[in-house]
Amino acid sequence: MPRKRLTSTFWGIFIVATLVDQLSKVWALNALGQGQVVKLIGNYFTLELIHNPGAAFSLGTGKAWIFSLISLAVLGAIFYYLPKIVSSAWIITLGFFAAGALGNLIDRLFRAPGWGNGHVVDFLNYHGFFIGNIADIYIFIGAVAIIAFTLFGVEPVAKAQAATTNTAAPKTVATKEELDHE
Numbered sequence: 001m002p003r004k005r006l007t008s009t010f011w012g013i014f015i016v017a018t019l020v021d022q023l024s025k026v027w028a029l030n031a032l033g034q035g036q037v038v039k040l041i042g043n044y045f046t047l048e049l050i051h052n053p054g055a056a057f058s059l060g061t062g063k064a065w066i067f068s069l070i071s072l073a074v075l076g077a078i079f080y081y082l083p084k085i086v087s088s089a090w091i092i093t094l095g096f097f098a099a100g101a102l103g104n105l106i107d108r109l110f111r112a113p114g115w116g117n118g119h120v121v122d123f124l125n126y127h128g129f130f131i132g133n134i135a136d137i138y139i140f141i142g143a144v145a146i147i148a149f150t151l152f153g154v155e156p157v158a159k160a161q162a163a164t165t166n167t168a169a170p171k172t173v174a175t176k177e178e179l180d181h182e
Contacts, residue, residue, distance in 0.1 A: 001086075001088045001091075007083075009088065011095075017134075021100070025123075028047070028123035030167060032123060036048065044126075047123050047125065048125040050124075050131050051112075051119035052131070053117075068073045068116045071102070073103045074098075077099050084156075086155060087154060089145070093145040093149070094140050097138060100135040100139035100142060104133075104135045124137075124161060
């Protein structure tokens with residue numbers, strides 16, 4: 001895929017996926033009451049609005065600023081390496097992964113209780129195992145894909161092509177045997 005198309009694909013996925021995440025959170029805030037449970041697939045998959053002060057599984061509760069810094073570092077790394085990536089699979093995966101990181105970072109920056117410590121809007125309850133959001137889905141699928149790409153050797157960047165012709169430098173020093181024959 002040409003560079004321009006790879007870049008356009010990344011930015012298209014990144015922007016649209018971020019908007020989908022943010023609009024889903026606006027919908028959840030308007031349609032679901034705190035503690036209200038809406039059954040979609042019995043008790044296995046429900047909608048339940050919570051404001052998460054930590055990360056997945058409520059890890060790091062009260063340390064949202066750390067996850068804000070991690071999200072910024074992840075986004076910085078993705079944007080730094082983006083021009084070097086030649087794999088469309090990696091471009092698509094990183095588009096979603098970056099959207100997930102930004103989606104939750106937006107919550108941490110702009111939602112109560114305040115800048116960098118905001119609570120993430122979660123509303124997808126997976127049978128009580130954890131409650132997440134669309135951004136979490138992007139991050140999870142992206143992480144699984146990155147692991148799979150790594151295990152199966154899908155390279156994000158092109159490896160240098162081995163030279164098909166002999167490109168050794170010309171000999172500039174004669175050996176003792178060559179000098180003796182002259």
